[in-house]
Amino acid sequence: MAEADASIFAAMPAVIEREAGSPAALDALLRGARQPFVIRGLVADWPLVRAGLRSAGDARAYLLARARNVPFAVSIGAPGEDGRIFYDAAMAVNFRMARAPLADIFADMAAHEGKADAPTLYLASIDVPSHFDGVQDENPLDLGPREPLVSLWIGTPTRIAAHNDFPDNLACCVAGRRRFTLFAPEAFRGLYLGPIDNTPAGRAVSMVDFHSPDFAAHPRFADALAQAQVAELAPGDALFIPSMWWHHVEGLAPFNILLNYWWRDTPRFLGQPQDALNHAILAIRDLPDADKVIWRDMFEHYVFANPPETKDHIPAGARGVLDPLTPDTAGRLRAYLLRTLSR
Incomplete structure (x- = not known):
C-alpha cells in the first residue's frame, strides 16, 4: 500500500x-x-x-x-x-x-x-x-x-x-x-x-x-x-x-x-440516533423556513433541553413517553413509529 x-x-x-x-x-x-x-x-x-x-x-x-x-x-x-x-x-x-x-x-x-x-x-x-x-x-x-x-x-x-x-x-x-x-x-x-x-x-x-x-x-x-x-x-x-x-x-x-x-452506556431498548436524523431529513428538512423554526424550538424543548415543564403539569401516570423511557414505553413508541412510517 x-x-x-x-x-x-x-x-x-x-x-x-x-x-x-x-x-x-x-x-x-x-x-x-x-x-x-x-x-x-x-x-x-x-x-x-x-x-x-x-x-x-x-x-x-x-x-x-x-x-x-x-x-x-x-x-x-x-x-x-x-x-x-x-x-x-x-x-x-x-x-x-x-x-x-x-x-x-x-x-x-x-x-x-x-x-x-x-x-x-x-x-x-x-x-x-x-x-x-x-x-x-x-x-x-x-x-x-x-x-x-x-x-x-x-x-x-x-x-x-x-x-x-x-x-x-x-x-x-x-x-x-x-x-x-x-x-x-x-x-x-x-x-x-x-x-x-x-x-x-x-x-x-x-x-x-x-x-x-x-x-x-x-x-x-x-x-x-x-x-x-x-x-x-x-x-x-x-x-x-x-x-x-x-x-x-x-x-x-x-x-x-x-x-x-x-x-453503549445507555439501555439497549433506546433507539438509534441516526434513525432519528434520517427521519428528520424525511419529515422536517425540506419544510418552509418558518416551519423549521417552529420545529427547531419543539426539538429543543422536548429533546435537547427537556426541562421539567415538559411534563410537570400532566398528572403522574399519564405522561407517557414524556417520562423517562422504560422497556415497555420504548417498545410502544417503536411500534407506533412503525405503524406511522408504514402508511
Missing part, C-alpha cells in the same frame, strides 16, 4: 497513553471517558496475539482451527485502489461483496501476500461468537459490567475512510499494525462527509483522501487536521475511541487483525 505524505501524520499529536494493570483500573479509565487513549500491551498475552507475532500464517491457522462451518462475508477490492475501501468515480462502492469459507479467503490472502498487484481482501465486523468457537474465551478481556459486541476485522493492507460510531469502542490490535487518525465529534464539517444513504459500511464517511488531500476542494480539512490526533498500534496495543469520535483507520502490514469491543 502506498504510504501517505508523512508530514500529515508527523504534525499530529499522539493520542495520550494510559496504563491499566488490572480490570478495576481499566474499568476506571473507561467509565465516562470522553477522550481517546492508548493502552500499550493491554492484550499482549493473548494466544492470538502471540500467534500473529510468530507469523501471519500462524495467526490464520489459529483462527481456522476455531472457525465454524459458516460462510464469511468478505469485501474484495480491485488491484490499484491502494487498499482504499471507498467509492468509485460514479459514487458506487469500489469493492464487491462475497461469501466463502474462511479457509478459502485465507488461502487467497496467503497467495497474494506481498504482491504489488494484489486485490484488497477485507473481513469487516465479523461477529466472534457466531463465527468462532473458543476465540473469545481463550483471548479474554474483563470489561466489568459492560456487555459488548465482540468483532474481528481481518485484512490485507486497507484504508477505511474517516467515520464515526455511536457505541464506545475499544480496539485491540492483534496482528500487523494499525494507524488511527482521530477527530473530535464537532470536527465533522471539516471532514466533508459523503451521503448518509449510500455508504461503504453503514456510516457516512469523509470524502477526503487522507493520503492525498485536495485542500482546494476541501479547504476546511486543514482546520480538522489541526485538531487531529494519531495512534499507531502494534500487536497487543489497544485504543479507546469514545462514542461519535471520527476515525480514519489503516491496516499497514501485509496481514492485519483487529478485535474490537462495542458497548
